[in-house]
Amino acid sequence: MPDIATPRRPTAVVxxxxxxxxxxxxxxxxxxxxxxxxxxxxxxxxxxxxxxPQARHAHLVWSGGVLAFEDLLPGVIDDVVAKGGRLxxxxxxxxxxxPNEVWFRRFTNGYHRNLVCSRDLLDSVLRAHVLALHSxxxxxxxxxxxLEGTASRVTGVRVRTDDDESTxxxxxxxxxxxxxxxxxxxxTALGLPVVTEREVNAGVAYATRIxxxxxxxxxxxxxxxxxxxxxxxxxGQGGIILPVEDNRWIVTLSGTRGGExxxxxxxxRAFALGLGDPIIGELLEHADPLSDIATTRSTANxxxxxxxxxxWPDGFLVLGxxxxxxxxxxxxxxxxxxxxxxxxxxxxxxxxxTEPGTARALQRAAAKPVAAAWDxxxxxxxxxxxxxxxxxxxxxxxxxxxxxxxxxxGASNPRALAALLDVMSLEKPATRxxxxxxxxxxxxxxxxxxxxxxxITDAERRAAST
Ligand SMILES: Cc1cc2nc3c(=O)[nH]c(=O)nc-3n(C[C@H](O)[C@H](O)[C@H](O)COP(=O)(O)OP(=O)(O)OC[C@H]3O[C@@H](n4cnc5c(N)ncnc54)[C@H](O)[C@@H]3O)c2cc1C
Numbered sequence: 001m002p003d004i005a006t007p008r009r010p011t012a013v014v015x016x017x018x019x020x021x022x023x024x025x026x027x028x029x030x031x032x033x034x035x036x037x038x039x040x041x042x043x044x045x046x047x048x049x050x051x052x053p054q055a056r057h058a059h060l061v062w063s064g065g066v067l068a069f070e071d072l073l074p075g076v077i078d079d080v081v082a083k084g085g086r087l088x089x090x091x092x093x094x095x096x097x098x099p100n101e102v103w104f105r106r107f108t109n110g111y112h113r114n115l116v117c118s119r120d121l122l123d124s125v126l127r128a129h130v131l132a133l134h135s136x137x138x139x140x141x142x143x144x145x146x147l148e149g150t151a152s153r154v155t156g157v158r159v160r161t162d163d164d165e166s167t168x169x170x171x172x173x174x175x176x177x178x179x180x181x182x183x184x185x186x187x188t189a190l191g192l193p194v195v196t197e198r199e200v201n202a203g204v205a206y207a208t209r210i211x212x213x214x215x216x217x218x219x220x221x222x223x224x225x226x227x228x229x230x231x232x233x234x235x236g237q238g239g240i241i242l243p244v245e246d247n248r249w250i251v252t253l254s255g256t257r258g259g260e261x262x263x264x265x266x267x268x269r270a271f272a273l274g275l276g277d278p279i280i281g282e283l284l285e286h287a288d289p290l291s292d293i294a295t296t297r298s299t300a301n302x303x304x305x306x307x308x309x310x311x312w313p314d315g316f317l318v319l320g321x322x323x324x325x326x327x328x329x330x331x332x333x334x335x336x337x338x339x340x341x342x343x344x345x346x347x348x349x350x351x352x353x354t355e356p357g358t359a360r361a362l363q364r365a366a367a368k369p370v371a372a373a374w375d376x377x378x379x380x381x382x383x384x385x386x387x388x389x390x391x392x393x394x395x396x397x398x399x400x401x402x403x404x405x406x407x408x409x410g411a412s413n414p415r416a417l418a419a420l421l422d423v424m425s426l427e428k429p430a431t432r433x434x435x436x437x438x439x440x441x442x443x444x445x446x447x448x449x450x451x452x453x454x455x456i457t458d459a460e461r462r463a464a465s466t
Contacts, residue, residue, distance in 0.1 A: 020320020021176035023341035055119035064426035065335030084245025085117030154316035181322035201300035205260035211287035235259025339369035
C-alpha cells in the first residue's frame with residue numbers, strides 16, 4: 001500500500017475569550033484546531049471577571065447581532081432566553097427618544113428582535129457553546145506577551161502562565177484582546193509600518209446601577225426606556241433602563257464632557273430626572289438599588305486601519321474591539337464582533353488558512369462590518385465639541401441632516417422606522433435609508449403629528465409605581 005500522508009489540520013490561537021474571541025473560535029472551529037488564550041480565570045457561570053469590566057454596564061444586542069450570533073452558534077439565542085434573557089420586539093417594546101428629541105411611536109408589526117440580558121449571562125452562554133465545540137480548547141490564566149515570527153509571517157505567540165514563559169505556535173494567530181490590544185506595537189516590533197488610527201471622542205462617561213424591578217413590572221414585557229443624547233446640545237446626556245433576567249433593571253446614564261454622571265448614589269436619580277425627559281428618574285422612584293454605581297470613560301470611537309497597511313504578515317488577524325471600539329451608546333460592538341467572525345468564516349471557505357495572502361484577505365473582509373458601525377457612530381459623535389481634530393466634512397453634515405429627517409419620518413411611520421432599524425441594527429447597509437420605504441413618507445411628510453411625550457401606557461407607569 002502506498003503511504004498516503006494525511007494533511008495536517010491547521011491550528012489557530014485566539015487571544016481573548018470575550019465575545020470577539022469566542023465568535024472567532026466558532027468561525028474557525030470547522031477548519032482548524034483552536035486554542036483560546038485568556039488572561040483571566042473564566043467563571044463557571046454568569047459572573048463578572050476582571051478582563052471585561054464593561055460587563056457591568058447595559059449591553060443591548062441589536063437584531064443584526066442576534067442573527068449573526070445564531071448563524072455562528074445555532075441554538076445560542078434560545079439558550080440565553082431559556083436562562084432568563086428576552087428577545088424584544090424593538091418597535092413595540094422600546095420607549096425611545098431619538099437624538100433629535102423626537103419620541104418614536106410604538107408599532108405592533110415589527111420584525112426586529114433585540115436580545116436583552118446582562119452581559120454576564122450572555123458571556124456565560126457564549127462560552128458554554130464555544131467551549132463545547134470539539135476542536136476548541138482554552139488556556140486560562142495565561143497572558144499573551146507578543147508575537148513570534150517575521151514581518152512576512154507570524155508563527156506563534158509568547159505566553160506567560162504564572163512565572164513560566166513559553167511559545168505557542170500556530171498557523172493563524174487572532175488578536176481579539178479588546179480595546180487594550182497591543183497589536184500596533186507587536187507589528188512594528190516585527191518591522192511592519194505604523195498602523196493609521198483615528199479617534200473621535202465625544203468624551204462620554206457612563207454610570208450604571210442595578211435595581212430590583214419595581215412594583216409589579218417583574219416577569220412582564222415592561223419596555224426598554226431610552227432617552228438619547230442630542231449631539232447639538234452639548235453636553236449630551238442620556239440614559240437607558242434595561243429590564244434583564246432575575247427581575248432586575250440595569251440603569252445606565254451617560255453624559256459628554258462637562259455633563260458626566262458620577263458614582264455618587266445621591267446624584268444618580270437626580271441626574272436621570274434632569275435628562276431632556278425625566279421618565280427614567282420618575283420610573284426609578286420606587287426601585288430599590290441592588291448595587292453600587294459603576295463608572296467608565298472607556299467610550300471613545302477608535303479605529304485602527306489594519307486593512308490599509310501596505311504590508312501584512314501571513315498568519316495574523318485582528319478582530320473585535322481590537323480593530324475598532326465605538327461609543328457604546330450605539331450598542332454595536334457585539335454585533336460587529338459576530339459579523340466580523342462571519343466574514344472570516346466566509347473567507348476561509350474560499351481560501352485555505354495556511355495559504356499565503358489569506359490573513360490579509362480576512363483582515364480586509366473584517367473591515368466591512370467595522371466600517372458600517374464606524375460611519376454611524378462617527379456621523380453623530382463628530383458634532384460634539386472637541387471630539388475630533390478634523391471637523392465634520394460637508395458630506396458628513398449632509399448625511400447627519402438626512403439621518404435626522406429619517407429619524408423624524410421613522411418616528412411616526414412604521415415602514416420608515418423598519419428601514420431605519422434595518423440600518424441601526426446593522427442588518428442592512430446605510431443605503432437602505434434611501435429606499436422608497438423611507439423616501440416616500442419623507443417626501444409626503446408625517447401623517448401623524450410628533451408625540452409630545454414618551455409613549456408609555458398608564459398601566460406601565462402604574463406597574464412601576466407601586
Ligand atoms: C461601557 C460599554 C458598554 C457597551 N455596551 C454595548 C452594547 O450595548 N452593545 C454592544 O453590542 N456592545 C457594547 N459594548 C462593546 C462590547 O463590550 C464589546 O464590543 C465586546 O465585549 C467585544 O469586545 P472584544 O471581545 O473585542 O474585547 P473585550 O470584551 O474587551 O475582551 C478582551 C478579552 O481579551 C482578554 N485579554 C486582553 N489582553 C490579553 C492578553 N494579553 N492575553 C490574553 N488575554 C487577553 C481579556 O481578559 C478579555 O477577555 C460596550 C462597551 C463598553 C465599554
